[in-house]
Amino acid sequence: MTASQTTDLLRQHGLRPTRQRIALASLLFDGHPRHVTAESLKEQVKASGIKLSLATIYNTLHQFTAAGLLKEIKGISDVTWFDTNINSHHHFLDTSNNHLIDIPASSITITNLPKTPAGKVINGVEVIVRLTDG
Amino acid sequence: MTASQTTDLLRQHGLRPTRQRIALASLLFDGHPRHVTAESLKEQVKASGIKLSLATIYNTLHQFTAAGLLKEIKGISDVTWFDTNINSHHHFLDTSNNHLIDIPASSITITNLPKTPAGKVINGVEVIVRLTDG
DNA sequence: TATTTTATTTAAAACCATTCTAATCTACTT
């Protein structure tokens, strides 16, 4: 993607094409799917000779997410949960009150799973069904 | 569960039946399934008039987990991930290197899902397939 | 273009869940 295409993309999403956003957008939206953390992106940025603050990386990742350019992988929440149900099962996560409700393992079927990468083995499957009010 | 049954349970799992562990075990293993965080458990403990430190709650939750009495709900990891793939899809999480690999949404089927609680609506489904070496 | 307005960036501090440290205390063994 050229610099001017990146600029257009940002403008189309209501974001000023600053030097920092252009740098991050051109790293992120190169056509290949990517999964990044703020730290991993900071390292890529550093490797490419650009200097920008970690706060800007966080700001930008959240702005790109709000604009629909990225999706945050949410997981269960930012605190560690412990479960007295030690059998394999899954969860509803009620985001209105942060409560978990069990879903029996038998409710979920995995079909056509891509083959696991060579030398790897499946260690567990965790399904989170997110609930909101309404 | 009586105090002596709780004591037995702890001993059976190689844990000394201390006052603190007995208190936490009797709150946790009352026969009803529970999902707790260190903070939520601290509040229950406090409400029941027992005094013990947050460090002990963390220690005990991890010891109970190591003993197989609890299961930790792991989520994706302790850092926030952002994904350039904004379509609905799922992930392998390779725990040996903390890398994510996409799994198409079509690979996962949900069947016999318990009915969503009244007034709630499903907002998203996230599946994490955990991989280890071997 | 020069000026003004508004949004953005940044370093540093704050935040918050969790872990660590090291001193004290307790359960078990002899």
Next chain:
DNA sequence: AAGTAGATTAGAATGGTTTTAAATAAAATA
């Protein structure tokens, strides 16, 4: 009862993330 290994604790440290507030840059206006 004494000794020892293990457990608890307050408080400090850690690490990812957010906030603050001052400096800078982009857009709008003249």
